[in-house]
C-alpha cells in the first residue's frame with residue numbers, strides 16, 4: 001500500500017495521538033479529512049492559537065481549587081504534546097448517522113461524546129465491526145473529563161452513548177489503543193459499572209462542608225488505591241481533577257449534591 005491509495009482520513013477525535021499526523025498524511029496522499037463538527041471547532045484553540053485556551057484552562061483549574069504552586073504545571077501540561085501535531089482543517093464535517101461508503105461495505109457514523117465533545121465511532125454493520133477510537137478501550141477506562149472545552153455534561157453524554165452502542169451487533173472492536181477485542185457487551189457493562197462505582201465514591205467524599213473539586217479528587221482512591229495523590233504527575237493529576245468534575249456534574253444534575261459558584265466552585269451534600 002502506498003500513500004496515494006489513501007482516499008479518506010476519518011478522525012475519531014482531535015487529540016494529538018489520533019490527529020497528529022493527519023496533516024502529513026493529507027499532504028502525502030491528497031486524501032480528504034473528515035471529522036465531527038464539534039471537533040473542528042476546537043482545532044484552532046488547541047493547535048493554532050493556544051494562548052487563550054491556556055488562560056481559560058488556568059482560571060478553570062484555579063476556580064476548582066488547584067493550588068497556586070501546582071497551577072502552571074497543570075495549566076500548561078498539554079502544550080508540549082500540541083507541538084507534535086501537524087493540524088489540518090477538515091474537508092468534510094459530520095454530525096451523526098451519516099454513512100461513509102468503503103470498499104465492500106459502509107461505515108455508519110455514531111456520535112459518542114464524552115472523551116472529546118465530537119468523538120465518533122464508526123460501525124460496519126455488514127462485518128459487525130466497530131472502530132471505537134477512545135470511546136471503548138479493552139483495559140483502560142477512557143478519560144472523561146469536564147473542562148473548558150468538554151461541553152456541559154461530558155459524563156452524562158458518555159454514558160448515554162454507551163447505552164446507544166449496546167443496541168449494536170458487534171463481533172469485533174478496533175479501538176484506538178491497546179488491542180482488538182471481542183467482548184463488546186461485557187466491556188460496555190464494565191465501563192458503566194466503573195462509573196457507577198466512582199460516582200458512589202465521589203458522592204461519599206462530598207460532605208456537609210463545601211469542598212473544591214481538587215480536594216475531592218485528592219480523596220478518591222485512584223487506581224484501586226495504589227497511587228498516592230502527591231505522586232501523580234501533572235498530566236494525570238489534571239485528568240483526575242477533570243474526571244472528578246465530570247462525576248460531580250452528573251451528581252449535581254441529578255440533584256444529589258449542590259454546586260456553589262463563588263470565586264471558587266464548591267460542592268456539598270444537598271440540604
Ligand SMILES: [Zn+2]
Nearest residue numbers: 013015115134
Ligand atoms: Zn483521546
Ligand SMILES: [Zn+2]
Nearest residue numbers: 015017134176
Ligand atoms: Zn488516544
